Amino acid sequence: MEHRLFGRTGLSVPAVGVGTWQTFDVRGAAADAPRSVVDAAFEEGATMFDSSFMYGEAERVLGRALAGRRERAIVATKVWTPDDAEATRQIEAALRYFGGRVDVYQVHNLVAWRRRVEQLERLKMRGAVNAIGATHYSAHAFDELRRVMDDPRVAAVQVPYNPHEREVEEVILPAAADLGMGVIIMRPFGQGSLVRRSPSSDALAPLAPFGVSTWPQALLKWILSDPRCHVAIPATSNPMHMHENAAAGNPPWFGPEERTYVAKLANDL
């Protein structure tokens, strides 16, 4: 797995990480599935995990699955509330789950972002947080996200990017590159909509020299071949899918021709 400098945060991140929305929001015996996904991720070196207070049980389940190997993981999670006291409770819980430290603490959906950034900055001073990030899932919020990016305390962004959602190409990715920010790509498979069908194996054949043998790998490599994107975080409940996805996190990367070809395949699905 290729590791990349995560913008000016100084962190080094694997090109493929793991999302936890829905897939890690499970209780009891069902938590065995996320653990086997985490096992597969470690086998592949895909050791960056993204969660949020908003994802139900996901932070707790991820924290348990990381027991004994937390130090080898990069944990990105999110605080999500306009209420200061509630934010403190969310952050204290996350710090308990993740061994007293969160590598990338993000303001989820920009909720009360000025107050949350101040709060996270205090944690950063204490060494409990390495980098502060901001996330939004909707292009409608990108004007505000762009303003947040001008706050020098915010060193990373998380945004959607896939061949069907390319709005970040207009302002967010160019600005992130100019500002030297870390970039996490959420929703690489459009919440699964892009991988429900696949182009034929003949259509994928020209991508074989790039180590791509499946459609999910083509989509991940399409993202990761844009040098402004550091890590994509597909979610999966299936360890075999985790192995498959991680294989897209290695060079050779696509050039402009292959990226155009994959975008066309996605549009023709």
Ligand SMILES: NC(=O)c1ccc[n+]([C@@H]2O[C@H](COP(=O)([O-])OP(=O)(O)OC[C@H]3O[C@@H](n4cnc5c(N)ncnc54)[C@H](OP(=O)(O)O)[C@@H]3O)[C@@H](O)[C@H]2O)c1
């Ligand atoms: N969606 C959002 O608005 C949002 C917002 C903020 C942050 N995020 C973060 O971004 C992460 C990723 O986004 P997402 O969860 O919305 O969706 P996604 O990663 O685009 O898609 C997840 C879906 O893809 C399927 N999948 C994964 N690998 C596959 C493979 N190799 N072959 C076939 N199917 C595969 C999964 O099913 P299987 O379980 O069967 O593999 C799952 O249904 C989230 O988990 C979260 O951490 C998302």
